[in-house]
Amino acid sequence: MVFGNVHAVRAASFDLPRGRFLTILGPSGSGKTTLLRMIAGFDRPTGGEIFINGEPVNAVPPHRRAIGMVFQKLALFPHMTAAENVAFPLKMRRHDARLIPQKVERYLDLVRLGGYGGRRINELSGGQQQRVAIARALVFEPDLLLLDEPLAALDRKLREEMQLEFRRIQKELGVTTINVTHDQREALVVSDEIIVMDGGTIQQKARPVDAYRAPSNAFVANFIGVTNFIAGRVTEVAAPRVAFEANGVPLAGLSADAALVAGMPCAGALRAEQVRIAAGNGRLDGLETVVDGHVVDCIFEGERVVYEIRVPALADTLMRVFDHDPESHLQFGPGDAVRLGWNARDMHVFQK
Amino acid sequence: MRTPRAAYPLTWRVMDGLERIAAALWPASFQRGLPYLMLMPAVVLVGLLVLGLFQIGDTSLRTLDTNTFLMSEDYTLANYRRVLTENFFATVAGRSLMGAVIVTAVTLLFAFPYAYLMVRTSSPALRKFLLVALFLPFFIGQVVRAYGWLIILGNQGMVNEALGLVGVPPMRLLYNYPAVLFGLVQYMLPFAVLMLAPALTAIPGELEAAAASLGAGWVRTFRHVVLPLSRPGLIGAGLVVVTLSLTDFAIPAILGGGTQDFIANAIYDQFFRTSDQGLGATLSLMLVAVGSIVVGLVFLLFGAGTLAMAEARK
Known part of the structure; x- marks a missing residue:
């Protein structure tokens, strides 16, 4: 039309x-x-x-x-x-x-x-x-x-x-x-x-x-749900697993895109609810990737808290993280050092 | 640090100043009277008209003494008797009323598609063209337009010349009833379109799409959706056209050539030809009465609310 x-x-x-x-x-x-x-x-x-x-x-x-x-x-x-x-x-x-x-x-x-x-x-x-x-x-x-x-x-x-x-x-x-x-x-x-x-x-x-x-x-990853994008470059493809590095940090995720080859710029998409959050020196067991950051903002939305966290190791990427646990609600405030962790299977890698 | 006031635009400060002056001259306690004060000019204007009406009422009760050409001193109903009994006046009144009804029907018939197209067209160029074409006649004026028709429809006019080219003998197109009605329709069309356009604009286009999706072709969409919803516009436009046609003077005078007088022409004759002010005043009052009855009937039949003035529909 x-x-x-x-x-x-x-x-x-x-x-x-x-x-x-x-x-x-x-x-x-x-x-x-x-x-x-x-x-x-x-x-x-x-x-x-x-x-x-x-x-x-x-x-x-x-x-x-x-x-x-x-x-x-x-x-x-x-x-x-x-x-x-x-x-x-x-x-x-x-x-x-x-x-x-x-x-x-x-x-x-x-x-x-x-x-x-x-x-x-x-x-x-x-x-x-x-x-x-x-x-x-x-x-x-x-x-x-x-x-x-x-x-x-x-x-x-x-x-x-x-x-x-x-x-x-x-x-x-x-x-x-x-x-x-x-x-x-x-x-x-x-x-x-x-x-x-x-x-x-x-x-x-x-x-x-x-x-x-x-x-x-x-586009779909961004339009549905709250998604964090981490820009990087593909280092190795072993379908469906893709390894990439972002600002020197080795990361990994899944991709269905057959056109993705090593050396390509890419973006890793990670849902806000797939990221776990712990105190700066806390432990995040069983998670493949762990990065440190500090809280920029925390927004109370009733059934959940949305944290905005700056991660220096990932070129100051601002990541959004949900905390749905009413027990731990609002335990971190702006400026607090926190640790984030996730699994590679929750990261979807797309061409950029 | 600068004062925050300096950051305001100059116009704001001017407005603030004006408001302060207004507040000093017109304290807030007077506020309630403000709407009435603003009503005053209109009330004065209409009031003067009512005074004039009383004057006419007084005149209508006096007869003309043909020896002295003075109005009689005492009141009599002779004028009313003449108006109601003499055939001439019945003819004129019948011609005017019948004319007004025909002109209104034809005008609405022509105005509706015009207004509809103007409101609904998706082409801004066409909309502008239709709007300009609508306003152009307003700049020309009624009398000039009527003379224009004389030139076009006269015995040696354009139409007859064109007919002559194909072997049709010249026809008398002027100074008859159809000519007057034709001129009136042409004069009333812009008024009707202007009254109809807002009413049609108020009907969401989505309603017509909905009617189509529900199985109505355009004829039934028009009959069941567009027409009922444009009733306020049709009634408003109809009222304007009926009253303007009923009281029109120039078109019957010029295109009727004195043979097709409407009520207004009869009134003019009484005042300015025979100088019988009493009879003229009586005819004027009769015209006011007939117009009022027509408008009253419409209100009675459809309710004043249908004019979309009394109650804004949700």
Whole structure:
């Protein structure tokens, strides 16, 4: 898809088996919404073809595609009641008029809005409006459900509740779903599968746990989770193990990249939760790599403490480390000398 | 160290000074009266108009003595009787009302697609063109435009010349009812578009996309989503066009050539041709009454809220 001379979506081929919940995850401007709009039929791809149920649909206008969509701003019809909103697609798709009321009822029950059908849209809370939008997108039993960041505007508590709700409804109906979001937590929570997009190109397609544990490149490693990057140079490759040195310190990690050879500049990615922290003269048993540093900042986030630690041996790299143990919370303050340790299997090495 | 005050831009300090002066002249305890004070100019203007209305009301109850050309000393309802019974006035009123209704319907029909395209187009160049084309007639003025139509539609005008080239004999295109309605529609179109555009802007484009994804083609999207949601704009634009057409003077006078008088023309004749101020005043009051009834009916049918002024919809 090209807008002017900007390629919004370049390389985005993927297929999705029936009944799966796929999330397209990416920063704003990564092309994920354009991709969704092309699937819905609002924008026509300048190249390539989209198939639904094996049928090419590029020439099919949106209202002839069997796709339910929940919009970013919900796009509920303000001049209709909740029930009229849900009945709208049934009327437009010429369903049997006698069956419409009970069908509307059933789907309002499904989204736990039984009894709210007579309310006008502006009489419903944000969460209830979400539910009406979901019911409206699902009531005509579409082949595909598209979610265009509908949860982005909700507060965190409601958002997390609605994520589980999406998951429940999707499992209950078994409808194939494509969700678009920039919220990595949402992607991990709701999806069977994640596509990470950047610059109009798919960076990785994987199950949530694999995208998190085995990112395919530095972008994915950086976008999902809190990741420390240590710049260095490859010294030896014995796939999947890669040895590299950073500022003279020998380090090691894993890599799936066959193009990596000795002498190449590289970056080692290490999750903040994979790093153990101990006092300056403390012991870190069973960890392959141990470095010394001092605390620059410590941030209390409730369920965890995030330490920012400067490591002189690694050219003053600033590393972020989580401490989830409530017993040891906040035992170090700024300026304290600490020792960090990790295992080579948790370090993912990428080309730089 | 410099004082922090020196770091503020000059304009801030000027504004601070102005605010201090204002505070001295207008203590905070007067604050509550401020909105009413700002209302004063409008109240004075409208108040003067009401005084004028009373004056007209007084005049309408006096008849013209054709011997002395003076207004009668005592009050009589003779003028009202004439207006309500004489065929001429019924014809003029009927022509005006019918004209206003037709002009409004046609204008809204034409204005809606124009406003819709102007609001929804993704091309900024097209939007600018439509906007400029909309405002251009305002710079020309109603009378000049009406004379323009005389040149175009006259017996030796452009249209008849063009028709003559293909062998059609010259037609009388002017000084008839359709010519007046045509001129009025052309005059009212910009007003209607300007009233409709904000109402259409207020309808999120996403709603139309949603309707499409839910299975509605553009016709049914228009009928079930766009049209109901643009009702406030349509009613507002309709009211403006109806009242302006009903009370218009120049277009019926120029394009009607004296044969297609509207109420305003009849009033003008009474004041400035026959000098019967009493009858003119009566006709004026009748016009005010008819206009008020039309607006009142619309409010009654659709509610004042539909004008999007009374209550801002959530």
